[in-house]
Each structure stands twice: as C-alpha cells, then as structure tokens.
Amino acid sequence: MKMELQIIWFVLWSVLWAVYFMLDGFVLGTAMLSGLLGKTDMEKRILLNSVGPVWNGNEVWLITAGGATFAAFPTTYALMFSYLYTALLLLLFALIIRGVALEFRGKVDNASWKSSFDKAIIISGFVPALLFGVAFGNIFAGLPMDNAGYHGSLLKLLNPYGLITGVLFVLLFAVHGALYACVKTSGELSSRAKNLAGNLWIPLLVAAVIFLGYTKFATRLYDNYFRWPLFLFIPAIAVAALIAVKYFTVRGAMLKAFAASCVTILFVTFTGVAGLFPNLIPSSIDPAYNLTIFNSSSSSYTLAIMTIVALIFVPVVIVYKIWVYRLFGAKVEQKDVLNNSEAY
Amino acid sequence: MDVLTLSRWQFAVTGMFHFIFVPLTLGLSILTAYFETRYVMTNDGTWLKMAKFWGKLFLINFTLGIVTGITMEFQFGMNWAEYSRYVGDIFGSPLAVEATVAFFLESVFIGVWVFGWDKVSKKMHAVSIWIVAFATNLSALWILLANGWMQHPVGYHLVTNAAGQIRAEMIDFVALLVNPFGLIEYFHTVTSGYAVAAFFVMGISAWHILRENEITFFKRSFRAAVVFGFIACLLVAFSGDLHGVEIAKTQPAKLAAMDATWETQRGVAMSIVKIPDVKNERSTVEWLNIPNMVSILAFHDAGAEVKGLKDFPAELRPPVLPTYWSFRLMVVMGMLMILVCLWGVYLSGRAGLEKHRTFLKVALFSLPLPYIAGQLGWVVAEVGRQPWIVYGVLKTADAVSRSISTVQVVGSLLGFTLLYGGLAIVDIYLLAKYSRKGP
Numbered sequence: 001m002k003m004e005l006q007i008i009w010f011v012l013w014s015v016l017w018a019v020y021f022m023l024d025g026f027v028l029g030t031a032m033l034s035g036l037l038g039k040t041d042m043e044k045r046i047l048l049n050s051v052g053p054v055w056n057g058n059e060v061w062l063i064t065a066g067g068a069t070f071a072a073f074p075t076t077y078a079l080m081f082s083y084l085y086t087a088l089l090l091l092l093f094a095l096i097i098r099g100v101a102l103e104f105r106g107k108v109d110n111a112s113w114k115s116s117f118d119k120a121i122i123i124s125g126f127v128p129a130l131l132f133g134v135a136f137g138n139i140f141a142g143l144p145m146d147n148a149g150y151h152g153s154l155l156k157l158l159n160p161y162g163l164i165t166g167v168l169f170v171l172l173f174a175v176h177g178a179l180y181a182c183v184k185t186s187g188e189l190s191s192r193a194k195n196l197a198g199n200l201w202i203p204l205l206v207a208a209v210i211f212l213g214y215t216k217f218a219t220r221l222y223d224n225y226f227r228w229p230l231f232l233f234i235p236a237i238a239v240a241a242l243i244a245v246k247y248f249t250v251r252g253a254m255l256k257a258f259a260a261s262c263v264t265i266l267f268v269t270f271t272g273v274a275g276l277f278p279n280l281i282p283s284s285i286d287p288a289y290n291l292t293i294f295n296s297s298s299s300s301y302t303l304a305i306m307t308i309v310a311l312i313f314v315p316v317v318i319v320y321k322i323w324v325y326r327l328f329g330a331k332v333e334q335k336d337v338l339n340n341s342e343a344y
Numbered sequence: 345m346d347v348l349t350l351s352r353w354q355f356a357v358t359g360m361f362h363f364i365f366v367p368l369t370l371g372l373s374i375l376t377a378y379f380e381t382r383y384v385m386t387n388d389g390t391w392l393k394m395a396k397f398w399g400k401l402f403l404i405n406f407t408l409g410i411v412t413g414i415t416m417e418f419q420f421g422m423n424w425a426e427y428s429r430y431v432g433d434i435f436g437s438p439l440a441v442e443a444t445v446a447f448f449l450e451s452v453f454i455g456v457w458v459f460g461w462d463k464v465s466k467k468m469h470a471v472s473i474w475i476v477a478f479a480t481n482l483s484a485l486w487i488l489l490a491n492g493w494m495q496h497p498v499g500y501h502l503v504t505n506a507a508g509q510i511r512a513e514m515i516d517f518v519a520l521l522v523n524p525f526g527l528i529e530y531f532h533t534v535t536s537g538y539a540v541a542a543f544f545v546m547g548i549s550a551w552h553i554l555r556e557n558e559i560t561f562f563k564r565s566f567r568a569a570v571v572f573g574f575i576a577c578l579l580v581a582f583s584g585d586l587h588g589v590e591i592a593k594t595q596p597a598k599l600a601a602m603d604a605t606w607e608t609q610r611g612v613a614m615s616i617v618k619i620p621d622v623k624n625e626r627s628t629v630e631w632l633n634i635p636n637m638v639s640i641l642a643f644h645d646a647g648a649e650v651k652g653l654k655d656f657p658a659e660l661r662p663p664v665l666p667t668y669w670s671f672r673l674m675v676v677m678g679m680l681m682i683l684v685c686l687w688g689v690y691l692s693g694r695a696g697l698e699k700h701r702t703f704l705k706v707a708l709f710s711l712p713l714p715y716i717a718g719q720l721g722w723v724v725a726e727v728g729r730q731p732w733i734v735y736g737v738l739k740t741a742d743a744v745s746r747s748i749s750t751v752q753v754v755g756s757l758l759g760f761t762l763l764y765g766g767l768a769i770v771d772i773y774l775l776a777k778y779s780r781k782g783p
Contacts, residue, residue, distance in 0.1 A: 053455035056410065060447045066417050067440035074432020074511075081421025081428070082745035089756050092418050093763055096411040100767060103407040107774055150747040298433040299503075299513040309441055317448045324452050327463055341396070342403070342458045 005303035006293040009072040010277060012310060016068055018269035020061035021132070021173075022262050027055045029177015031098065031125025032170070035118065036196060037181055042334055043189050044118065048102060048344040050184035050332045055102060057321060059095070071306050075296035076280040079150075083143055084135055086154040091131045098124035106344045129173045130166040134158065137165025140219045140272055142284035151285070161218040168211045171204040172265055175245065179258040186331050197257070198249050208242060208268075220282065221275025234274050238267035348744045350753040351423040354760060356726070358415050360719055361764050365409035367718055370484060370534050371541025372402045373477035375572060379565075380470045394565055397783040398545060399473070403458065404774050408767060410451070415760070423753065427733055427743035434500050434514040438490040446483030450476050484537075485530050492526020494734050495725070496594040499523075502737075512737065525590050529725070532583040535576050536721065539681060539714040542573025546688065547711030548779045550704040558782050559698050566707075567692045574685035581678055585641065592642035592650075595735055597660060598728035600653045601667040603638050608652040612638035622664050625654055659731060667728040674720040677713050684710045 030037075030051050038044035070077040081088055097120050105117035134157055141161050144151040175197050182193035212235070215221050225232050241263035248257035276282070280296060283289035297303065337343045376399045383391035417439065420428050428435075456464065456472040464472070499519030500512045514520070549566040553559055592599045599605075604620035604627055605612055614637030615630040636646035643650075653661050688707060691700050698704075733740040 049459070053459040056451035056455060057448060059414075060443060060451050063414065063417060063447055064440065064443040066421075067436065067443040070417075070421065070428065070432055071436030071440035074436050075429050077421050077432060077436070078425035078428035078745075079747075081418060082423070082425035082747050085422050085745075085748050085752050086755070088418055088422060089759065092415060093759060095414055096763065096767075099407055099411040100770070103403070104770060104774065107404070108777070298436065301517075302433050302437060302514050305514075305517045306437060306440060309437075309444060313441075313444045317444065321448070321452060324456060327456065327460060340459065340461060342400070342461075 002300040002303070003294070005300055005307060006297050008307060009297065009303055010293045013065070013068055013072065014270060014273035016061060016065035017273070018266045020065050021269055022265045023058035023061055025173040025176045025265050026180035027051045027058055027177070028125045028129050029173040029175070030181050031121045031177070032129065032174055033177055033181070033196060034125070035122050037178070037189065037193055041114065042337065045106065045337045045344060046185055046189060046332050046334065047181055048105065049337050050181065052102070052344050053328045054325065057324070059099070072298055072303060073280055073293065073296045074298060076291045079145070079291060080281060083145065083150040083152065084157070087131055087135055087157055091128055094124045094127035094131070098128070102344060125177070126170065129170045133166035133169030134162040136272060137162040139281050140165070140215065140221055140276065142219070142282035144285055145283050146285045146289045161214055164207065164211055164214055168207045171200060171207050172268065175200045175204050176261045176265060179245070179254060179261050182254045183258050184332055186333065194249065194254060201246050201249065205242065219275070221272065224275050224277060231274055234267055235271040238264055238271050241267060345750065345754070347748055347750055347753055348741055350750065350757055351744050352740065354423060354753065354757045355419060357757070358412065358419060358760055358764070360722065362409065362412040362416055363719060363722060364715065365405050365412060367537030367540035367714070368405045368544055369402070369409045369480050370537030371539070371576070372398060372405070372544065373473065373480055374538065375541055375545060375569065376402050377470065377473040377477045378568065380473055384466050384470045390561060390564060393561060393783045398565065400778055401775060404771065404778065406454065408771055412764070423745055423748065424743050425745035425747070427738065430511050430738055430743065431734060434493060434512055434520065435490055437514070437517070438486045438520065442483050442486035446479045446486060450479035450483065453479065481534055484534050488530040488533055489520060489523065489526040491725070492523045492529050493520055495529070495729060496523060496525035497734050497737050525594060528583060528587045528590050532580060532587050535579040535583055536714060536718045538576035539573055539580055540718060542569045542576055542685070543681070543711050543714050545569035546573060546707045550707040552782060553698050554701060554704050554708070556698070561783055563692070563697055566688070566697065570685055570688035570692050574689050577678065577682045577685050581682065584678065588641055589644060595729065596651045597653070597656050598662055598667065599642055600651055600656070601662045601664045601728055602671040602724060604664055604668045605638060605650050605652045606654050608649065608655050610639065610649045611636040611647050612650045614638045614641070620664055620668055662728045662730045667724055670720040670723040670727070674717045674724065677717040681710065681713050681717070
C-alpha cells in the first residue's frame with residue numbers, strides 16, 4: 001500500500017508542478033515581455049488586465065506544490081528548501097514584488113510611480129523563470145549532498161547545465177506569455193505579441209535542443225527512458241507540441257498555438273520528472289544519498305489521508321478554475337480597462 | 345548571533361508582518377460582503393459605494409497578506425528544516441489542505457470580484473466576495489489547527505528509522521482536526537481579526553465624520569462596524585477565556601509565565617499591578633490583589649492549583665517578561681476595545697453621532713488597538729511556548745536547518761527588513777491616500 005501511495009504522490013507532485021508552470025508561465029512571460037509589448041500606458045494596462053483575474057489563482061498552484069511536497073515528502077521539502085536557501089529566497093522576493101507590482105502599479109497616476117513598478121514587473125517575471133529553471137536543472141543533475149549535508153552554494157547552482165535550464169524556462173515562459181498576450185488582446189498589441197512569439201521560438205528551439213542533448217551528459221534522466229522506452233512518448237509529445245507552436249503561429253491559429261505551448265510546458269516538466277523517478281532530488285556525489293519517494297515520504301496513513309483530500313478537492317478546484325477562465329475568456333479591450341474602476 | 349537566533353528573529357519579524365494584514369482581511373472581507381449584499385437586497389446606491397470604497401482598501405491590504413504569506417510557507421523549509429523533517433508528516437497536511445481548499449477559492453474568486461463587475465449578475469458578484477470571506481476564514485482554520493498541534497500535539501507517535509532519526513508520524517487525523525487548543529485558538533484569532541476590521545472602519549469613518557465629509561456614508565459605515573466590533577470584542581474575550589483554560593490544561597509553563605506565578609499554590613490571587621523580578625524569581629510589586637482570580641480564570645475553579653515557574657527547570661521556562669507583559673497589555677487593550685465599542689453602539693444608535701467629537705476622536709485613535717493586541721497575543725502564544733517548538737516534543741533549538749550559514753540568514757533577514765520596510769511604506773501611503781479620498 002505504501003509504495004503505491006508514494007508513486008501516486010509522485011505523479012500528483014509532478015502534475016502540481018507542471019500545471020503551475022503552465023499557468024504561471026504565461027503570467028511570468030507576459031510580465032517579462034510587458035516592456036517590449038506594451039508601448040503606451042494603455043497597452044501596458046491591457047496586458048496587465050489580461051492576467052489580472054487569474055494570476056493569483058495561478059500562483060496558488062506553487063503554494064500547493066510546495067505544500068504537497070511538505071505533506072507527502074517532508075524530508076525532501078526540508079532539504080530542498082534549506083539546501084537551495086539563497087535561490088529560493090531570491091525567488092520569494094521576486095514573487096512578492098510581482099504580486100505587489102501588478103496590484104499597485106495602477107493605483108497612483110504618476111509617471112515615475114508607474115515606471116518604477118513597470119520595471120519591477122519585468123524583473124519579477126524574468127527572475128522566477130530563470131530561478132525555477134536553474135533550480136530544476138540542478139535537481140535533475142543532482143545536488144552535491146551526502147550524509148554530512150550539503151556541499152553546494154548559490155554560485156555552484158549557476159553551473160552551465162543549471163543556466164541552460166534557466167534559459168530554457170525563460171524562453172518557454174516568454175513564448176508562452178507572448179502567445180497568451182496575442183490571444184487576449186487585439187489590434188497592434190496582439191500582432192506585436194504574435195511576432196514576438198514567432199521570433200522567440202527560434203532561440204527557444206535552440207535552447208530546447210541544447211538542453212535535451214546536455215541532459216544526456218549532465219544527468220541520469222535518460223536512464224529511465226532507456227529502461228522503459230515506452231515512456232519516450234512523454235518527451236515525444238513535448239517536442240511535437242513545441243513544433244506545433246510554430247506551426248500554428250505561422251498559420252495565425254493563435255489559440256491553438258497557445259494550447260500547444262501549454263502542452264509543451266506540461267510535457268517538458270513531465271519529461272524531467274519521469275526521468276527523475278523514483279528520485280525527487282538525486283545526489284551528485286553518490287546515488288546512495290538520493291532523496292527518493294521511498295526514503296523521504298510521509299507515513300502511509302498521511303499519504304492516504306492526503307490522497308482522499310486531493311481526490312475530492314482538486315477536481316473541484318479544476319472545475320471552478322475552468323469556469324473563471326471561460327468567464328474571462330474574451331479579449332481585453334481599452335473599454336474594459338476604462339470602465340472598471342478596479343482595473344489595473 | 346547564530347543561525348538559530350537569527351532564524352527566530354526572522355520568523356518573528358516575517359510572521360508578525362504577515363499578521364498585520366491577515367486580521368483585516370478576515371474581517372473586512374465580511375464587512376465588504378455585507379455592504380454589497382445590502383446593496384443587492386435594497387438597490388440603495390450608498391451600499392454599493394460602501395462595498396466599493398471599503399473593498400478598495402480591502403484589496404490593497406489583501407495583496408500584502410498574500411505575498412507575505414508565501415514567505416511563511418517557504419520559511420518552514422528554509423530555516424526550520426529539522427522541524428519540517430521531524431513533524432512534516434503531521435504538520436504538512438493542514439498546510440497542503442489550506443492551499444487546496446482555501447487558497448484556491450479565495451484567489452480565484454477575488455479575481456471574479458475585482459474584474460467581474462460587468463461579467464456576472466449582481467447576485468453572483470456579491471456571492472463571489474462572500475466566497476472570498478469564507479475562504480480566508482477557512483484558511484485561518486487550517487493554519488491554526490497546524491499551530492494548535494504545535495502547542496498541544498495530538499494524534500501522533502514518535503518513530504525511529506533505520507538511520508536512528510526520530511520523527512513524529514500521524515496516527516489520528518481527526519484528533520488533529522478536533523484538537524480543542526487549535527479550535528479555540530482559531531475562534532480567538534478570527535474574532536480578533538473581526539475586531540481589527542471593525543476598528544479600521546470605525547477609525548477611518550470617524551476621521552471623515554470629524555471633517556464633516558460624506559457624513560451619511562460614514563455614519564452608516566460606522567454603525568455597521570461598531571456593532572460588528574462590539575460582538576467581535578465580546579467573542580474575543582469569551583474565546584480568550586476558553587483559550588486560557590486550554591493553556592492551563594496543556595501548557596502549564598506558559599500559564600505560569602503569563603501571570604508570572606512563581607510559587608505553586610492553590611487559589612492564586614491576581615494582582616492588578618504586578619512587576620515580576622525574573623532574576624530573583626519573585627515579584628517586586630503585587631498590588632490590588634483579587635483573591636483566587638488566577639485559578640478562576642485558568643481553571644474556572646477558585647481552589648485550583650497553579651504550578652509556579654519555580655517548579656519548572658529554568659531551561660524549560662519560557663521568557664517570562666515578554667510573555668507576562670504581552671498578556672497583560674493585550675487584556676487591557678481588549679477591555680478598552682469593548683468599552684469603546686459599547687460607547688459607540690450607544691451613540692451611533694441615536695441621531696447626531698457627528699456631534700460627539702470627543703468620542704469620534706477616541707474611535708479614531710483606537711484604530712491601532714486591535715492590531716497591537718493581536719500581535720501581543722501571538723507573542724504570548726509563540727514566545728510563551730518556548731523553549732519548545734512542539735510543546736513537550738521538540739525544542740526550537742533542535743529544529744533549525746543544519747545546512748544554512750550565518751551569512752545566509754543575516755542576508756535574508758536584512759533582505760526581508762528592506763523589502764518589507766518598502767512594502768510597509770507603500771501600503772501606508774496607498775491606504776492613507778485612498779481612505780482620505782473617500783468614496
């Protein structure tokens with residue numbers, strides 16, 4: 001029973017992270033590109049209002065992923081958060097600034113107030129994307145940990161593989177954000193977003209190829225795929241979806257392009273996580289010190305309770321989240337911004 | 345300054361900062377929802393103006409509650425990794441549930457409320473702010489059940505693994521849910537949040553009424569808030585009493601510190617004026633004694649025995665002065681709040697509230713009272729629990745992360761101080777701007 005629950009929670013854990021990246025990815029991407037996309041104050045406002053109703057709910061997937069790691073794999077949660085202390089601290093600061101910047105930018109009608117918050121929005125979109133990539137890249141490669149503890153540092157995290165993964169995440173979220181902005185806006189703003197998505201796709205493809213290749217040398221992720229080649233369908237879907245992004249963009253089918261981008265992000269995450277299984281954080285010193293779902297999990301009692309909670313409430317969450325996305329499905333126009341006194 | 349001390353300071357600073365915004369969210373969400381409901385029921389535009397005006401202030405505050413909350417989840421792992429490893433099996437669950445059932449609900453429906461004025465019916469729009477109010481109050485339940493478990497651990501056993509590491513594992517989830525300490529703590533905390541909201545609305549309303557600005561609007565706001573506040577303050581006192589009884593049962597060292605009871609005895613008197621002398625383990629001043637009052641308050645039994653601090657080894661006693669003075673000051677403030685609300689209910693029930701300028705000034709200057717009282721309460725709760733992080737099970741000193749360095753924590757503490765300092769300035773600026781601006 002315990003092993004089955006641990007595996008179930010491994011899957012749930014990966015779904016939470018994948019969905020988080022898919023949802024917050026476009027918020028971070030839109031924020032990151034807001035300077036390039038929004039040339040006037042009204043254009044910037046339209047962009048921010050396109051993520052306005054949903055950014056907070058998207059961020060909760062991160063809180064839930066963290067909470068689920070704590071509840072299901074407490075030793076991994078404890079060591080991951082303390083070993084990656086400085087990187088997570090910077091991430092935290094960026095997320096705090098992101099929330100405050102989005103909400104408060106429009107509250108004072110003053111050019112330097114707005115321009116300061118505009119800069120904050122861009123940085124707070126870019127930094128989490130980079131840090132998530134760096135963090136996960138290092139997790140894929142394994143952290144230098146053994147029974148004496150952690151032998152790494154922030155600087156050591158910024159190794160080539162970590163940085164490549166960081167760049168990959170930045171580009172994935174940037175393209176994702178540009179596609180979202182294209183779908184949610186109209187006119188010049190929308191076409192600017194479409195062009196940016198198309199242009200960024202090429203460096204994204206390059207980064208993806210480098211990442212896939214480098215992963216072979218820096219990590220043991222491919223071991224699982226060689227043992228069970230059936231699971232190669234996961235990276236195959238990721239690659240196909242990435243190509244579909246370009247295909248649909250070129251044809252102007254932007255909603256389909258955005259959907260393909262969603263699938264890309266989901267399956268890139270799944271590719272990494274399936275390669276990790278059953279590890280959560282491998283040790284780059286010696287596999288004997290790997291943190292796995294088997295050696296770092298909660299008791300089967302706790303896992304069982306959490307499974308019941310998840311099975312009841314996560315579908316409920318998905319239902320009302322879809323309802324809200326549909327409620328706010330229309331493009332954001334200038335009149336929407338001007339008519340709502342609470343708009344960003 | 346070592347990692348432990350720095351991490352404790354950091355947790356206190358970040359926790360107390362988070363708690364500046366949370367109580368207002370708990371209470372003002374309800375008031376705003378109430379105002380909007382009155383609008384939907386009566387079509388009276390003033391109620392709508394009230395929902396929008398107070399709602400705008402609510403949103404500024406809500407955002408800061410959210411962003412400072414992320415810090416708390418991260419910090420358990422970052423600074424308290426040993427704690428997380430030791431109790432994660434039990435403690436992690438209410439946090440994960442909090443995110444799944446409450447955080448999602450509040451964050452999704454706040455989006456509907458802010459951006460959906462034209463997109464949903466009037467009824468649905470009002471429902472969405474009620475959902476936010478419900479969800480924030482629900483999230484408080486889960487985090488306080490988690491804290492309640494730290495104060496009075498239930499439903500667990502200790503397990504040693506093959507490597508010789510000990511951790512706590514949950515054996516009874518229901519015990520965690522019905523832990524009286526957690527439930528009473530919840531009741532006391534949310535009602536104190538309602539008091540914060542009430543005094544916030546009362547204070548700002550009083551300011552405007554004193555300036556003869558939009559008197560009708562602010563009198564209506566004031567009246568609703570003072571009634572809400574009066575009931576809230578009474579419930580805070582009532583739940584506070586129950587909370588004291590629970591502490592007496594489960595945390596005798598904290599109880600002893602709360603009233604600086606040095607000697608174990610039956611029927612302990614309460615000194616209205618008391619100054620503890622920790623070094624000499626006595627009190628230098630003990631004036632105006634009410635016989636048996638401590639025993640009555642703690643055990644609802646005039647003859648009950650209260651264990652004195654001297655019966656606990658020194659290293660198992662909490663820091664007495666912070667616990668003692670915080671508790672006293674909190675209670676005094678609570679009583680003042682009840683008096684202000686009583687006065688206000690009386691005056692605002694009659695016509696001519698605007699003429700009672702002295703009272704209005706009192707109401708204005710009372711705005712900070714519930715904020716301060718709430719923070720003092722948390723000092724009692726958390727400092728009073730020391731040296732334990734989980735009472736009777738794990739010491740705070742054994743709970744800190746082993747892999748972090750002094751440099752890292754100095755850096756994070758400085759970072760938080762700067763960032764939060766900046767946020768505080770922005771928050772005060774925006775709240776002042778929009779509350780002065782009026783509807």
